[in-house]
Amino acid sequence: MPLGLIALAIGAFGIGLTEFVIMGLLPDVARDFGVSEATAGWLISGYALSVVVGALGITAATTRLPRKAVLIGLVVLFIIGNALTAAAPDYGVAMLGRIVAALNHGAFFGIGSVVAAELVAPEKKAGAIAIMFTGLTAANVLGVPFGTFLGQQFGWRSTFWVISAIGIVALAGIAALVPAPKDAGEPVRLRSELRAFRSAQVWLSLAVTVLAYGGMFGAFTYIAYTLTDVAGFASASVPWLLVLFGAGLVIGNWLGGRFADRSIDGTLLGFIAALVVVLVAFGLLAFSQPATIVILFLMGGFGFGTVPGLQSRIMHYAGGAPTLASGANIGAFNVGNALGAWAGGVGIAAGLGYTAPIWIGAAITLAALIVMAFAVFAAKRPRREPAAAKPEPEQQAQPAALSAAAR
Structure with a gap:
């Protein structure tokens, strides 16, 4: 290596x-x-x-x-x-x-x-x-x-x-240790990459990324307060509880990738729906330490389990111009992060308590599920994507495989 x-x-x-x-x-x-x-x-x-x-x-x-x-x-x-x-x-x-x-x-x-x-x-x-x-x-x-x-x-x-x-x-x-790589081929042309954003499915995918990730981070941003002030854990326990969340995201990311190889849209619908359920359960049971321990693991698993599918989906619908669209999706994850942190903070500032970010996160994730369901419905309609998003000949194989997985 x-x-x-x-x-x-x-x-x-x-x-x-x-x-x-x-x-x-x-x-x-x-x-x-x-x-x-x-x-x-x-x-x-x-x-x-x-x-x-x-x-x-x-x-x-x-x-x-x-x-x-x-x-x-x-x-x-x-x-x-x-x-x-x-x-x-x-x-x-x-x-x-x-x-x-x-x-x-x-x-x-x-x-x-x-x-x-x-x-x-x-x-x-x-x-x-x-x-x-x-x-x-x-x-x-x-x-x-x-x-x-x-x-x-x-x-x-x-x-x-x-x-x-x-x-x-x-x-x-x-x-x-990193050698200076030899750039092969022509440099990326921004005009070609921007044409991918003529695809409605690219925009829908970005919206799902923002909302799905934002919902999870609406709950996770203020997790230290939830664990100590609601569940009653000692501050010294917070780092070790975060290990559970981290273990969940590793397993979820791995499973999400494997399932997305079979069906991108099906995996996203299933994982986002499960995340909504987990967040609602967290809002109801945040006072319970045993329930919180289990929910932290599940929140990490279903939350990060969407990442492989979300990245694969936008690359598929970007067609032959995936570079900037893929970068935009990385940006969308962080827009969601910011949205969740802001919305959760609004709930706390309004005096709704430290479970407010969890309920707000559940609502945002539910919105992600609705947009995802609409995107799947729209993708099945017999309508061509804009020609600008059509893959180049040498890139036909990968989108074709992703198209089969999306179904």
């Missing part, structure tokens, strides 16, 4: 840790800066919205630049942003740090996937990309609980200093 893949996985680990660890530390951050829970939640929403800007803007702006150089620049942004957050004297500077750190997120995964695939033989490309994304999974299963524990013991700032150090390790690894 090329060592460059390990360097890319370390970068993915750090990015995943940056995005998600703040959720377990939100009460500590709010107290330190003297802001409300809802205001502190904007550190999550602001990050998510900045990911959208980076996923589209930076990817488009750096299309013609050497990929390795772009990756190095993105990791430098990551380090600066996290160091700025760790050293922030006030809430405004912390928010600036979060925004700077977030700009690299979408572009890193998009460009990093291409670089990872070029490090191995053609028949091993998917496995290479999976190795890189293992870093993101590990961040949720191991990094977030450990980072939350570290922040509780030594202050939340210590977690972000450690994340900055992880960024330095990733930077050194990418610089030393």
